[in-house]
Structures are given as structure tokens and as C-alpha cells.
Amino acid sequence: MRPATRTAMFGTTIFTEMTRLANEHGAVNLAQGFPDFDGPEFVKEAAKRAIDAGHNQYAPMAGLPALAERIARDVAARTGVVREPSTEVLIGCGATELLFDAVLALTEPGDEVVMLEPFYDSYLAAVRLAGATPRVVRLSPPAFELTRDALAAAVSDRTRLIVVNQPHNPSGRVFTRAELSLVAEVARARDLPCLSDEVYDRLVYARPHLSPSSLEGMAERTMVFGSLSKTYSLTGWRVGWVTGPRELVAATRAAHQFVTFTTPAPLQHGAMAALDAPPEYYGRLVDDYRARRDLLVAALAEAELEPFACDGAYFVCAGFSRFAFDDDVAFARFLTAEIGVAAIPPSAFHLTPGGGRSYVRFTFAKQQATLARAAERLRALAGSARRR
Ligand SMILES: Cc1ncc(COP(=O)(O)O)c(C=O)c1O
Structure with missing residues (x-):
């Protein structure tokens, strides 16, 4: 017991x-x-219509193709990174599920995972459940700056994965290009994959959002996580997505198919309406x-x-x-x-x-x-x- x-x-x-x-x-x-x-009403209405239209059975494992296309289009427009919807996009039950899948898919027990501290608490749980060891890059209040020294102190020969999050929870920081370039430098030099949690990407108040995936040499190693939760105020729907290079997405799909298998079909129809929202x-x-x-x-x-x-x-x-x-x-x-x-x-x-x-x-x-x-x-x- x-x-x-x-x-x-x-x-x-x-x-x-x-x-x-x-x-x-x-x-x-x-x-x-x-x-x-x-x-938004237009998103809720689309999901209600989908239920009435009979979209109530298992959706495809990786998500509805029409939603994956919209996600790829949005990512390309906002970051310049072009992803193939059928192989480089995965839809899951919130960014939380997909981050967990990705950590399971990309680490072995004993590997080290580098993450910013303070962190969104589910990263730590995912790393520990995968049997990996967390290493933190300390960000100190009130500036929460990402520094070369703090990053160097967290990275070792056992590092297998880097997790970044910005806009950052809990600090509200939006990192500069120079700060994100430090991460890119390390990831490139050590040939590491990077998980970039960008669920707050639309909520920026001072300067435009910059995804690390758009920095040199990063598109081929960065998985970008997005969600309906924050941008459309629908945290209870549990619809999120990840885009990234084919091999990393394939590995993450392998975990997803046995964690939740698929994401509620009518809510994915609602998500399509969300992604069609006007500017x-x-x-x-x-x-x-x-x-x-x-x-x-x-x-x-x-x-x-x-x-x-x-x-x-x-x-x-x-x-x-x-x-x-x-x-x-x-x-x-x-x-x-x-x-x-x-x-x-x-x-x-x-x-x-x-x-x-x-x-x-x-x-x-x-x-x-x-x-x-x-x-x-x-x-x-x-x-x-x-x-x-
Ligand atoms: C940094 C960060 N990532 C992910 C999430 C959760 O996203 P989702 O609702 O898509 O699982 C949150 C929610 O608080 C968050 O703060």
C-alpha cells in the first residue's frame, strides 16, 4: 500500500x-x-459546434492536421522558423504534458538537465520522474539577469538538455538577445537540444518576443512550446503544442502516445478558431x-x-x-x-x-x-x- x-x-x-x-x-x-x-466567445462557440457536429472520438495521435498547419503558420510568421506540420508539430494536453514528454524522450537516468531558477515547478518534477538530475542557472532579484557565469556554473559534461522559459514565470523577465545568445552559444558548442517554453509569448509589454529558436544554429535544436492557456485565457482546456526539429518531435511523440495518446478533439477544433483570431x-x-x-x-x-x-x-x-x-x-x-x-x-x-x-x-x-x-x-x- x-x-x-x-x-x-x-x-x-x-x-x-x-x-x-x-x-x-x-x-x-x-x-x-x-x-x-x-x-473568447468565438473560440468557445467553435468547440461547441464541434461537439454537435460529432467530433467526439479520438483525434489523431499527433493532433488535428488542420490545427498543426495553423500552428506551423503562426510559428513561421512570428519566429521565421519553418516547420512541417505533419512531422514537426505535436499537439498535447497543455504545454505541461508536452514538456514532460520531451524530458522523458530526451534524457537518460543520470543525465543532467539545465534550467533557469526560479523555474516553473513542473520542470523539476519531469526531470526527477525521468531519473535525471536538475542543475540550475541562478537568476537573482530584482533584475533576474541571465549571466554567462551563472550559466557556466550549471553546465557540465553530463548536461543533456537545456530548458529555458521566457517571458519568464515567476519574474516577468523578457530576456534580451544578448542573454538568449549565451544559451545558444552553450547549446551549439555542446550540441545540446533546447526546450523553450514560450507559453507567454503574446504577453509582452516592452519589446517584441524573441524565440531562441530564431537565433543562429538554434532552429535545428530547439523545441518551442505554446499553449491556448495564456493567450486565449483557457487554462482549463489543456490544449498545448510543441514545434521543433523532426527527430526531437518524433521522440516526444513516442512518449505522448502512451502518456495521454491524444488531445480532446472538440477542443482542438476550438483551438483552430483561436489561431484564426484577427490581429x-x-x-x-x-x-x-x-x-x-x-x-x-x-x-x-x-x-x-x-x-x-x-x-x-x-x-x-x-x-x-x-x-x-x-x-x-x-x-x-x-x-x-x-x-x-x-x-x-x-x-x-x-x-x-x-x-x-x-x-x-x-x-x-x-x-x-x-x-x-x-x-x-x-x-x-x-x-x-x-x-x-
Ligand atoms: C512557464 C509555464 N509553462 C507552462 C505553463 C502551463 O501551460 P499549460 O497550461 O499549457 O500546460 C505555465 C502555467 O502556469 C507556465 O507558467
Whole structure:
């Protein structure tokens, strides 16, 4: 009756605890990164029509060809990298599933996988379930810069794979060409594949998104992960995709066919409508998110927190040095229970002991009214007894 050690090691996460605490105290939940508003009607309608039209049996293993074509077209238009829809695109149950498939497909037990720290927590789980060893490239607040030294410290002769993510969760960083070129240099020199998680690629507020796959020598070694979740506010649909060189996609397909096998057919029809959205859709999306970000940043500053710059994705991290707390977990608990606003303590996104202790992460994937409610509550912070 004992669980296997490979899953027992995960235990209950801080996210479960924060959600429980948020519910218990009726806190405004800026912890979990999902929208509290709905996805677009034209996408939902397309999925409903697909159900009524009888698209209710297994879809092809690698995804609907017509959706793969749209994904390849979108990737080519935005990165300049041309992929063959029938062999170089794979559709799965969210980017999360495909990242897991790719890690399983491309590493052997004992291999090392390099990832940025702080990281999206599912990378660590995937690497560990594959029996590989995680190595982290430390990004330090408030700038979260990707440096040559930090990268060199993480890479070794045992490195088998590099995972990058940008716009970056949790920091909101959008890396510069120079920073991404450091990754490209290492990947080329060591002939490594690179997994590039770009699920927030449409959510950029300062400069255009740059995919590492478009850097010299990178198209042939980079798999780019995309998703309906963030761009179309449909995190519950679990539709994501990966594009990449044929051999890497073939290996990932081999894992996918036994992990989920296929992705819900009607939702893939909905995804086709999503990818047909007019350019105005994306302009509006960014404008709305920029306004939400500005509202949250102003509220955090007014509460005497220290918000860090956010150029992408939908998270703002903020330091709390003016308040007397030992670490991020203690501060996040206080904020949730006493102030009524839930945030994530980012030490959960670190392997390095002590990493992420000095700040917390808030999401602004919320309606302006929700953010205004959080702002109202945060005002109590500046006057609290815990101010230094
Ligand atoms: C960096 C990153 N990658 C992937 C995902 C999940 O994407 P999906 O919903 O397509 O699995 C998230 C969601 O929080 C994320 O932050």
C-alpha cells in the first residue's frame, strides 16, 4: 500500500497550502496564475459546434492536421522558423504534458538537465520522474539577469538538455538577445537540444518576443512550446503544442502516445478558431494585461512593497524588506491570513537553499475589479504592526 518513492517525494505543495489558507480567510487570490475571466466567445462557440457536429472520438495521435498547419503558420510568421506540420508539430494536453514528454524522450537516468531558477515547478518534477538530475542557472532579484557565469556554473559534461522559459514565470523577465545568445552559444558548442517554453509569448509589454529558436544554429535544436492557456485565457482546456526539429518531435511523440495518446478533439477544433483570431485580438489582450499590470504595480508600491520590473507574462514579484518577516513563506502566510490577499512564496521555485526568500509573486491575470479589491486590502499593509 506504500506509494512509490518517485511520486511520494512530491508530497503536498505550498500551492495547496496557500489555496487552503486563501479559502479559509476569504483572501483575494493573486496566488495561482489563471484568469478569473472567461476565454473568447468565438473560440468557445467553435468547440461547441464541434461537439454537435460529432467530433467526439479520438483525434489523431499527433493532433488535428488542420490545427498543426495553423500552428506551423503562426510559428513561421512570428519566429521565421519553418516547420512541417505533419512531422514537426505535436499537439498535447497543455504545454505541461508536452514538456514532460520531451524530458522523458530526451534524457537518460543520470543525465543532467539545465534550467533557469526560479523555474516553473513542473520542470523539476519531469526531470526527477525521468531519473535525471536538475542543475540550475541562478537568476537573482530584482533584475533576474541571465549571466554567462551563472550559466557556466550549471553546465557540465553530463548536461543533456537545456530548458529555458521566457517571458519568464515567476519574474516577468523578457530576456534580451544578448542573454538568449549565451544559451545558444552553450547549446551549439555542446550540441545540446533546447526546450523553450514560450507559453507567454503574446504577453509582452516592452519589446517584441524573441524565440531562441530564431537565433543562429538554434532552429535545428530547439523545441518551442505554446499553449491556448495564456493567450486565449483557457487554462482549463489543456490544449498545448510543441514545434521543433523532426527527430526531437518524433521522440516526444513516442512518449505522448502512451502518456495521454491524444488531445480532446472538440477542443482542438476550438483551438483552430483561436489561431484564426484577427490581429486586433492580440493587441487588445496586451493592452488589457498592461493595464492590469500597472494597477497591481501601483497597489504594491502604495502598500510599501518593492515591485520588480515586469516586461512579460502575468506575474509581478515584489520585495518586502520594509516588513519584519524571516522569509517568503512567513510573509505570504501573513499576507493571506491577515491582509486578505494571497500570493505565492517563490522559494518553491528554487533548488538552491535560501533562493526566493526575499520576495513574493502576485498574478495580475484577474479582472480589474478583483485587482482593485486586492489594492484596497493591501492598503492596510503599510500601517500594519509588522512594518519595520
Ligand atoms: C512557464 C509555464 N509553462 C507552462 C505553463 C502551463 O501551460 P499549460 O497550461 O499549457 O500546460 C505555465 C502555467 O502556469 C507556465 O507558467
